[in-house]
Structures are given as structure tokens and as C-alpha cells.
Amino acid sequence: MSDTTMTRREWLLTDRPQSRLQARLGRAYVTWRRFTANRLAAIGLGIILLLLFVAAFAPLLAPHSPYIGDLKNARLLPASSTYWLGTDDQGRDILSRLIYGSRLTLQVIVLVAIIAAPIGLLVGTAAGYAGGWIDAVLMRITDIFLAFPKLVLALAFVAALGPGIENAIIAIALTSWPPYARIARAETLTVRNSDYIAAVKLMGASPMRIVLRHIMPLCISSLIVRVTLDMAGIILTAAGLGFLGLGAQPPLPEWGAMIASGRRFILDQWWVAAAPGAAILIVSLGFNLLGDGLRDALDTRSGGQ
Amino acid sequence: ATPADTLVQAWAIDDTITLDPAESFELSPAEFLGNAYDMLVRLDINDTTKVRPGVAESWTVSDDGLTYTFKLKSGLKFASGNPITAKDVAWSFERVVKLDKSPAFILTQFGLTKDNVTEKAKAADDSTFVFTVDKSYAPSFVLNCLTATVGAVMDSKLVLEHVAPVTPTDEYKFDNDFGNGWLKTGYAGSGPFKIRDWRANEILVLERNDNYYGDKPALARVIYRHVKESATQRLMLEAGDIDVARNLEPGDLEAISKNAELATTSAPKGTVYYISLNQKNPNLAKPEVRQALKYLVDYDAIGSTLIKGIGEIRQTYQAKGVLGALDSNPFTFDVAKAKELLEKAGLKDGFSVTMDVRNTQPVTGIAESFQQTVGQAGVKVEIIPGDGKQTLTKYRARNHDMYIGQWGMDYWDPNSNAETFTSNPNNADDGTVKTLAWRNAWDVPELTEKTKAALLERDNDKRATMYKELQQAALDTSPFVLIFQQTEVAGLRGNVKNYKLGPNFDSNFVAPVTKE
Amino acid sequence: MSTLLHVENLRVSFPTRTGVVEAVRGVSFALGQERLGIVGESGSGKSQTGRAIMGLTPQQAEIGARRLEFSGIDLLKASVSERRALRGNRIAMILQDPKYSLDPVMTIGRQIVETLRTHEKVSKSAARERALDMLAAVQIRDPKRVYDLYPHEVSGGMGQRAMIAMMLIAGPELLIADEPTSALDVTVQLDILRILDRLVIDRGMGLIFISHDLRLVSTFCDRVIVMYAGKIVEELKASELSQAKHPYTQGLLNCMPKIGADRHPLPVLDRKPEWLL
Amino acid sequence: MTPALSIDKLRVVYDDFVALKDVSVTVAQGESFGLVGESGSGKSTLLRAVAGIAPVSSGTIDVSGKRLGKLRDKEFYRQVQMVFQDPYGSLHPRQTVDRLLLEPLDIHGFGDTEKRIQRALDEVGLGSGFRFRYSHQLSGGQRQRVAIARALILEPSILLLDEPTSALDASVQAEVLNLLEQVRRDRKLTFVMVSHDLGVITHMCERLMVMQGGQEVERLQAGDLATRNVAQDYTRNLLVASEGFVRDA
Amino acid sequence: MSTADTQTPARRANRRASTILKAVASFAVIVGTTYLGLLAVTFFIGRVVPIDPVLAIVGDRAPAHVVERTREQMGFNLPYYQQFYLYVKGVLSGDFGTSVLTTNPVMSDIRRVFPATMELATVGTIIGAALGIPLGVLAAVKRGSLADQVVRIIGLIGYSVPIFWLGLLALLVFYARLGWTAGPGRIDVVFEYTFTPITGFYLLDAMLNRDWAAFKDIFAHIILPASLLGYFSLAYISRMTRSFMLNELSQEYIAAARAKGLSETRIIWGHALRNAAVPLVTVIALSYAGLLEGSVLTETVFAWPGLGLYITNSLQNADMNAVLGGTIIIGSVFIALNLLSDLLYRLLDPRTRIR
């Protein structure tokens, strides 16, 4: 193999990358290959992409207004050619609400992920690396939050901050970081005494630098996996808060709130709750599959050998 | 299936926090106490403008309207076997006034105080009870008040065995609790049933009182099971695990009414649902806006869907059937008219406002519908959902813009609602009488006076007219958008007979019920 | 000396994402009741050869041979249960690292007894006796104590002895030892070899000794196979190792620093592409 | 001349296990000093104590005449660097060679990083083809070269080598040992090297110390081993064992 | 030569004693600080919740002066630190105060609602573990096969379905339509007069009373909600089992076990699962703790008078004594389960055993 031009695949898979970019892309490509080799994971990714698409083009996709219904004439109708998934108790088109609701679902997921995961990561890695009393104090706080009934905490936060989707998100985020901290800490403990961390230390790196630049990147992948696996739980917690009336404000088409209000009709107009239920199921299934796939793809320990 | 001698009802009984008649002021305990205790007089559920004898056989009112003399039926016994005497009645009144809990005002509004109660509510002899009021109130008002559960006749001997000592303080000058602690879960009455057991949020058991003087209940016991969900209740009713389902929502009610094995029953209740507009909000304080919003409720649609079967559209604040209730529904959903009014108020482009809504049906549904319909006139409503107590806390502090809620009558008399909707003696933030008018900062000195006057009108017809005028004034100017009056419904197994809901919760009598 | 094992043209390959990795590419040898050494650098296919004989090749691997026969039994055609019956009973294998090859939550004694009772019908107490004897046979000084210890409670050398005991208790005719001493200290290393040596001599067992340490193999084994990239490049008598013909073998021998030899810089191995063929 | 490294009565205690019992060593500048002994004898602990990653409970360490405190400053790490035993464990699994080499330069604020990285790779005999590989794309010998390059990039004067070749094949070991010898010569480095292989130690070091159980057994010149001029039985056993297997008659 | 016998027996005993002492001391510190933290956080929550606690007692229609008087009687007019001090003092002397909602001492309420939740959670966890572990093992052993995918999907659905939805559906199908199980609640009213709870764990009580009719009925009532909870823990347990098993199955000692000629069954159940059991214990304990926290939603749908409902109800009414009591109980359970799983961990994993 001398001068023949490399195919793009070979270029990516080469074990002699010529630039930082190529190395990074190559690595991403390998991960991607491993990921897509798992058909279910690809399905999961497809679902998430679909969700993104729907959320982005909601106004174009929705056949009706998600907020305005016809209480008097179009209440609780079954699926028909005008209302593909039927109507809810305010006479609104369920499909349109689901489509618009995808935005809220995304918002919940993304915000929780970017609030809870970094808190957990920071607390966990700092505790794990520092050890000693810092570890003791941080872990005590984590334990208290863990030992605290999650719902009480979430309810209290929402009650204190006022209802609304944003506050529900904050509440969920604040109750879901402790497990991440635990994971990050455990991970940190295993790498803390490794030679490559000792090597960085021997370069004269400050503890801050070691945690931020060398330890955190190692914990992130398992954290990402865990977060994607928790997504279903997060959507459901939001739904649970909605069930207790502390989630999204009406008339926002939040899926959990839709189920919560639709459950009253479950015996006769089952589709009112079933449609958002199925949507939640599909999306969280998507995230779960994605998370599973990511685990297999990112986990070099069991995935590689 | 349920036992033949037991009536099993599923009902959300989590509002029961005490079984002491001097303290209890919520809906479900009113029903328990109404069945387990007897009062001097009872509401006649066949003609709700009248009262019928309870423990008292007969009564007279002195000409000056200040002295009420009750003659007790003879030979009555409490469930414990102790005889019922006028002393028990007097002691019961004294107990209420001295404990001074939430419902005590129903008695103290007649001028009873801790110091004079022993004089004003007095046993002349074993079978004569004399009650002296401070003004010559309409007798219907006084008697109606005495039908409330707070007027329950207590077994003083039994209760006194259970009093707990208390260290007197400035607020509470007595050295014992009048058995309040024990009675929170205990029972010392003489009604057709006795309360056998109460496990909060779980179950309440009534048992036939064999010492009851009147017609003995056909069933040996009535059990209330705490079940919150309408759908769950319906499933249990269909499966025959309960005999009566009490919290049915329209959809489930409809399904049950179509089921041949099941039946439904209903009765209008003295509870009205309304949207109130806080007058502290400058937009809402404009008279045109108040009226405009009354035109922006889609009464028809709500009536035929959200409250179908469980309520009836009613735009006046007195419940149907109460003395002087005005049956008038002048408003219809009319966006054009509303827009016109808004334009007059200088709010052509509408305005934004928040609305506090509790998380219960049908309130949430109505709020959402209202949100849509006012939107058509350009008014943007932001719904702030909240748990009941949370929203209430805010409402009571006058921190809301709009509030949707319900008001149940404290006692079966027009004064109860008139006083709260159309009187506001002191609109200051620290006002002492926090009526609904006060909560919405609606300052109405004339109507307040008129409400007071109606109380002292001893002629029933004249009194009724006065209340009608008050209601009309409310229709025309008040910041209350009345929507509907609650109809209480129950789904029944086919074999349950004679189950009749009363106009009030304390008159949901279960004694006549039989099972085939 | 009868031939215990025939291996002819053994191939093991792993399909991977980047193509097929041929770990073993046509290895042939025969083994009698002797000590056969397999040497070669890391990744040359030594372990995979051993594992293929045992039938421990990972599932995804493809395995093929013209002949793979153990005392008259065609291993390639044998059923799964037939092979299982052979394993541990007539063919045994000592794995590289005792730290990871012993079940961490089971006492050493139980692990030994387990092998025995899988293959022979013996009572519990008899099995225990045999296990204790076996422990003593691998020169564990206090068998009774060690019997009840967990793997993490013993040192590497003792763990390796336990592993040997576990594999030998059923009295196999063929033992494959995959780098049995590379994780151990030099002094302990020799103890272990002495034990293996005694077993071959006393029991007439066939031994395949896999190692990357040429010096050790040359002093311990009868014959040596030198592997490079999945192939046998040379087979010779252990005692004649120093006269190896193949430049690879020579290079390997040459590049080790020796006490007293002052060679600066050390000669290094210059890999020729033709060795791969 | 002040010694490059001077250790006096060093004691290291893990929890309540004494891993190093009052060991004293002095290494002159430019010298190569060896440590041998069986597993667990405290060889690595000694190096780690110098590097500041083992809990020193008593004793002193001087580097170029300067007493070390509990905390090592950046300056120290420019003087002393270490290469670990396990080439698979000492490179960060998620970093390319480039990033690995950039890190120390970045920490110490070096300029012209491009040139330095290039030079470091050349020096250890890895062309630029390896620069953007991840460690899992390298063989053991290559990894160890990267580790050496990383240690050298800060231009230290003392290199601590903890069994740098024990995980490598004999042929690769020779290459790495040659490399180490060469950089020592070129840069006039001081080596402290641990190995359990007497051959390697005598090949690399002028003086060596035999350790057992956290203590010094004896101290020898490299030549003493070849002539079997040893005093202690323990050392003699090590010598015999390293000869290979001897079948009893 | 073993690492163990390089230490003299005396030193070992000494070391063990000090390890135990250290463990006990650190445990005490953990429990103490966790409790105090729990108390402080709950108390703080009680203060920030914008609900007037007096409202729960006197109701909406109470006159203003009654509201004020009640506020003072309950000490809500005192400064916060004083209220907290009084509360902590009470708790330390074993008095958790009285719940205003049920008028009972909080402890006696909890004695009633906690067993209900615990019984449900226990049966649920048993179901979840009994099914989840074998399914996880199956999925790991047959990695990548159809069985693996099926188990994965079953588990994922368990992760993704809202329980209040599934609960109603299950009631509709198994109770209303098929009549296989009993309906909501813990026991039929028929037994209201004959069945006397002793421990509060009804299944156990029925056995103690030898009341088999009641036992049957209680079982019929618990099976549906417990199965639902079990399904959710099954989802979690089977996923974790799978991943632990995969990890174990790739270990060298499994190859060694194969080399010994052990059957696959023995290898999987006797060796791999035995090792996987070590981390699994923690997983199961955590999922059990999660269920004990009380699923408000399940309890609502099944009219189960449990702890979750109790706490939620109390919180919504700002009945802070009850919330605090409930929180302490859940905290204790959490701590206890942590300890238990720790002990089991030590028991199962000889490497962490103190010898």
C-alpha cells in the first residue's frame, strides 16, 4: 500500500493520524462504528433525532393549535381524520399538543442534564480526588440528599419557588445529582491512584488541573451513559410532579401533565392518556437504547475486549 | 362483594382532621358528625327553608326576639346510655364558646362570650334549654345556625371522664381541654350512628346506635373507605367492592348511569364555584372589566361538559333552595359585548393577569377553559397552579390577581354567603373580619350595612327580598364571577335503596339506607 | 514414549472490526510424556494455541485444524459435554495469573474440591482429604490453614500453587501451563517449576510450558517450539537452544542483558518481513 | 560536589504497615544507581517517596543539596522525573501522545511547544507518525518511549525509573534500555533505577542496593555480581535463581 | 509465604480491634451528621414552603382571630432558631410531635403507615429480584441474542412507563375485567371486625392469627401493586445483573472454571453470579430503599395508606411535624439499608471481611 489514496474510512481508522483533528475524528469514528453496530442503539438515536426534528419544526408539523380547543363540540373525541390522535378534555388536538410538548420534554431533559450532571461530577470528582475531610464533608452532604425523600425535596422546592416547568426542572435537577456524585467519586477513586494520574502529578500539575483536565474527562463517559439511562426517569419524575399538579402550568402541553389530566378518562377515553404515555415511552426508550449503546461504545474496558 | 348489613362508601376523606363537633369545619367530617350526633333542631331536607325538631321537641321565641326556649324530648339517651338533659345542651354550648375553635363563631355571633355563655345558654331544668341572643335576629337565622354540627349535643358526663389538664395561658384561660384531645378521635353523641373507628386517610366506621330514640338505621354499619381517584372508585363500584362511590367525575358518572346494575343519585349542595378578581389589581378594579369578565365565561360549554352532572350553572352566590336565593343567570358567553366593555375601560388591547388555581377538578378544567375564552377578548391569563393549601394561603393574604375557588355555606342560612360575598366591615390589610369581599379588597360599605340589616329582619318574606337585592347588586358590580353550584353525586350499587343526599354535608343522612 | 497429543495445522482467527486477526496460523506439533516449551514474544499466539487445545477459545473466534487429537479422541469432533469431561480431568491448564484465575469469593479448598467432585464421585470428606494431600503435594506447608483461606489472603506464589493443585487433583494426563511463573518473584518461580517437574517425572504427565523467558524454558524443558506471529519458526531440543538457526530465535537469545557481559548498546532484534511468511 | 540525591533514614508507613524502614541512600550526580529485591521489598516505595507520592513519616530527602518539604513545588518536578513500571497504566487513556507531551509544557509555561514535542519524539525514536495516536494505539515499547519522552521533555537532571522494562518483551526491553543509556549519556542524567532482573541492573547501573522487607540487605558494585562477590545469602539466592532452572540430580 | 502470616497474631487482633472501633466511630459520625442534616433541611423546607400551616388545622373558613390564636398556640410566632431548637429537643427525647392532619402523635401514625409501605415494598422487591436476577443472568449469558433483546425491552419499558398510568390499567384489566386480583386498599372491609393488626404487616399478622381467609384476601390485594413496583425494580435489577454478570463472565477465573471442566450452569450460578451478587446486594438494597420511600403515585391509585402518601399529604398541608417524622424515618431506613448492604457486602465478599 504505497501511494494509493486512502478511502475516507481508512483515513479515519488509520493508526497513524497526522493531526489532532484526524485523531479525534478517528476516535469518534471508532466509537460511532461500535455504536452503530448495535442496531437497537441506532434505533434509539433515530428516536432522539426524530424528537429533535419534531421539536424544531413543531409549528409546521402540528395540524391544529395546541392551546385552543373546542370545549363544547370537540371534547374527548376519538381518533379521526381531523384529529389523528383524538382530542383532550378541553377539546384540543392531542397530536398537536404532543408535537409542541416535545419542546418541553427536550427542555426538561437538557436542563436537568446540564444542571445535575455537572454538579454531581464536580462534587464527586472533588471529593474523590481530595479525600480527607473534603471528601467526608461532600459525601455527607450527598448522603443527606440521597437519604432525603426525593419527592419531598422536589415538592418543597417547587412549593417554595412556585410552580412551573422551570422550577420543576430545578427541583428534579437538585434531587438527581447525588447518584452522579457517587458515580463520579467511585470512578475518581479508581483512577486517583493510577500511574497516569501520578504521572500528571509529577509534571507539577495543581490538584485543580488534575481534577478538571484529567479526571473529569474520564468520568464523563460513564456519567453520560448514566444520564441517558436516567432520562426516562427524569421525564417520569416531571410527569409525577405534573400528576401532583406541580409541573408545567396549564395550558402547556407537557407530556406528563397531559397523562396526569388524561388519566381521568382512562376507562372510557383511553387515548387521551395513552397518546402522551406512548410518547414518553418511546422517547425514554430512545434514550435508554441510546444510553445502552453509548455504554457499549464508550466503555473500552468491556467493549474493546 | 360487601356484607349485607354494611354500607361501604368510597370517598376522599382526607379532609377529616378532627371529629370534635366544636372544632370540625370540613366537608367529610360534617357528614360523619351529622349522622353520629343530634342537635337541638335539624334541617328539613324535604323543605330546606324549614327546620324540624332534633333533640328539642318544640321551641318558642320571645316577642323581643331575644330568648329562645327549647323543650327537650323526654327519655332520650346518649349512645353511652347516659340520659340527655338540658344540662348537656348548655354544657355543649359552653364548651364550644370556651374552646373557641373555627366553627365557634356560628354561636358566638349571637353575642356569646366566654364570660356570659353560662348565663346565655342555660338549662332551666332537666328538659328546658334557654338560649338568649344579643339582638332580635331573624328566628330563621338563629334556628338555621343551630342545625350546624357545632350545635351538636354532647354527652357531658362521658366527655368529662376524658378531659385532659391544661396550663392556663393568656389566650386560653381554662385549666382543661373540655375533652377536645379525646374527641378528636373519640365519640360522645346520640345520633343514629356512633363513630367506632377512624384511621386517618384510610377508613371511618359508623355503627348503629341502639340507644337512638328515632327510627333505627336498617344497616348495622356504614364504612367510609378513603379512595381518592374517581376512576378507582368507579372500578370498585363496578366490581361490587363498594356500595357507594362519592367522588365521581362527569365521565365516570355518565358511565355508571348507563350501567344497569348501578344507579346514581344527586343533590344540589350549598357550595358555589366562582372566579374572584382582586380589586388591588388596577385593571380588575375597573367596573367594566369586572362585568366584561362575566361575559367571557363559556357557561354553556362548561355546563355541558366539565361539570355535567356534578354542577349546575348559577351566577348568583346563594345556593338554590336557600331562603331568598335569586335564580337569575343574566350572563352568556359574549365576546363582542366583553370587548365593548373593555374598550370602555380603556383596555382595548386587553391586559395580562395571573390566576391562582388549585389542582383539583373541575376547577382546573374551568380555569383552562376560561383562559381560552378570555384570550379571545385579548386578556392573557397566566394560570398558577398550586396545591390547595398553598393557593389558599396566597388568597387569604390578598396576594393574588384572580382566584378560582369554591365557597361552601357554613350553616344553612342566606346570611352565611351574603356575609362573605357582600360585606366587608374593614377593608384595611389587617381587617378583622376577613370575608371573601375583604380577600378581594372589595370595599362596599352600603352592601355591608344592608347585609347586617337583613339579619335583623324578622319577617321571612322581607328578609328574602333583601337578600335578593344583595345578589342583584353582586351580579351588577361585584368582582365575583359566579359560575356554578355544586351538585353532589353518588354512584350506587343497584341494591342500595333510600340513599338520599341532603342539601348540606351534615344532612347526608345514611340512617334510612337499606340494602336488598 | 506414546504420543498424547497431535496438533496439525492449527489455526485460530478472530473476526474484528478492522478485519480478521489471525492469532495462530498453522501450528503443528506432537507431544508425548515430556516437557514441551513454547516461547515467543508477546502476541505471538502462545496462549491461543494452548487455549485452542483446551477448548477455551472465545466464542467469536474461528478455529480450525487438520488434526487435533488427544489420546485418540478427535477434539474437533467431540461434543461440548465430551470436551467438558476431558477438561480438568484429563487435560488441565494453569492460567497465567493466579490473582485473577481463582474465584475471589470461594475458599481455595472448595475450589479444589469442586474440580475433583466434578469429575469423580467422591464423598465430601474424602474429597477434602484428597485436596489437602494435593496442597501438600504442591509444597504448601500448612495445607489445613490454606484450605480455608480466600485467594486474596495468600501470596502470589501460594495462589499459583493452589491453582496447580486445583488443576492437578483429578490427575490429568496433559497439563498446559500458560506462563505459570511470570507474575512471580524469581525465587518463587523456581519452587513452582520444581513442583511441575516432579509431577512430570512422577506421574508421567505431558506438559506444555508456555513462556516468553527463553532462559527458563531452555533450562526446564525437553523440547522448545519458538513462535513468531502465530507460526512456529523453529523447533529444537532445549539443550541446543544456543545453537538456534532462525535469526529470530538467535535475536531473542542475544538481546538479553547478562550479568558480567558488558555489551553497550545491547543488540536489538531486527524483524524481517519474510519471517511472517 | 553535592550529591544529586541524598536520602537519610527514610521511613514510609502505609496505614500501619511499614513499607520502608529507615533506608539511607546517596546518589552522586551523573551516577546510575540500582535497586533490586523481591516483590514488596519497598523498591517502588522508595522512588515514590522521592517523587512525593508516598507518605513519608520520617527521614529526609535532599535533591541537589536542597531539602525537600512535604509539598513539592513545580521547580522540583523540573529536576526530578519518573518513569513507571507499567506502560499500559501510566499513559492517560483518553489523551493522544501530542496532548500527553503538551501537558507538562503547558503546566510549566514553556513556549515553542511545537518544536519541543517534535524534538522529544525524535529523541526517543518515535517519528511524528506517532504524535497523534492514542495510547491504546501503541505497543508496550512505544508507550514506554512516550513515557520517557514525557519525563525528558521538562529537561530534568534526575530520572527515577521504576522497572521501566519489566512488562516488555526481551527484544523490546533491549531497545528501551539502549534508549535510556543514550539519553543518560547525552544529557548527563542521574538515574535511580528499580528492577527485579539482576541482568538489567548490572547492565545499567554502577552501584546497586539489594532490598528485602523495606530494608537494605547489602550494597554492591555492578561488578560484584559478575564475580559473585556478595556477602549475603539473600543476594546469593537471587543470583542463583536468575540463572534459570537447575534440575536436581 | 502469605501476606497474612507476616503479621503476628497479636498485631492482627490489635488491628482488627482498631478497625472495628474506627468503623463504629465513623458510622456514628455518619449517622449523627446525616440525621442533623436531614432535620435541618426538612425544617428549612418547612419554613420556605409558602403554605400557612395554621390553615390545615383551622380550615379556610375560620375567623381571623382563631387563625391568629392557633398560630401562637403552635409556636409559629417564635423565631426560627427557637422553633428548631424546640423541635430537635423534642426529637432527641423521642417526641416527634403531633400531626395536625391526623391529630395522632407522628410516631403512631408512622407505625401505621410505614408497615403498609414496607410490606408493599418488600413483596415488590422480592418479586423484582426473583424475576430480575434470572432475567439479567439470561441476558448476560446470551448476550446479543434475541433473549437478551427481549429482556432489555422488558426492562426498558419498566423504566419508561408512568406508574400511575400502568397502575390504573392493571386495575382495569386484572381487577375490574378479569377479577383475578382484589381491588384497591389493603384488605376487604369484611375483615374490619375480625382482623386485628398486630405488627402492621398484614400478611404476617394474618399468619400470626392463623386467619387464612384474611391472608388470602390480603394477598389478593397486595399482589397487584406489589407486582407493579416489582416490575419497576425488576427493570433496574435485571439491567444491573446483566452488566455485573458480563463483567464477571469476562474474568479469568471463569476461564479457569471452564478449564476445570465445570458445567456452564455451575459456572454461571455458582461462580459468576456468586461474584456478581456482591455489588448486586447494594443495587437491590437501593432499589428497596427507593420503594420504601413510598411511591405516592402507586399509593394514590391503589388507595394504599402508606408513607409516601402520608408525607406528601402532610407536605401539602405544611404539617411539618409529620413531614419531619416521615423524613427521619426514610432517612433511617436509608441509613439502615446502607449499613445492611454494607454488612452483606462484607459477608459476601471475603476481601472486605474483617478477619
Ligand SMILES: Nc1ncnc2c1ncn2[C@@H]1O[C@H](COP(=O)(O)OP(=O)(O)OP(=O)(O)O)[C@@H](O)[C@H]1O
Ligand atoms: N479475543 C480476541 N480478539 C481478537 N484478537 C485476539 C483475541 N485474543 C487474542 N487475540 C490476538 O491473538 C494474538 C495472539 O494472542 P495470544 O494471547 O496467544 O498471545 P501470547 O503469545 O500468549 O502473548 P503474551 O505473551 O502477551 O501472553 C494476539 O495478536 C492477540 O491480539
Ligand SMILES: Nc1ncnc2c1ncn2[C@@H]1O[C@H](COP(=O)(O)OP(=O)(O)OP(=O)(O)O)[C@@H](O)[C@H]1O
Ligand atoms: N498504597 C499502599 N497502601 C498500602 N500498602 C502499600 C501501598 N503501596 C505499597 N504498599 C506496600 O508496601 C510494600 C512495598 O511496596 P513496593 O511497591 O515498594 O514494593 P516493590 O519492591 O516495588 O515490589 P514490586 O517488585 O512488586 O513492585 C508492599 O508490601 C506493598 O504491599
Ligand SMILES: [Mg+2]
Ligand atoms: Mg499469553
Ligand SMILES: [Mg+2]
Ligand atoms: Mg514496584
Ligand code: NI
Ligand atoms: Ni376485596
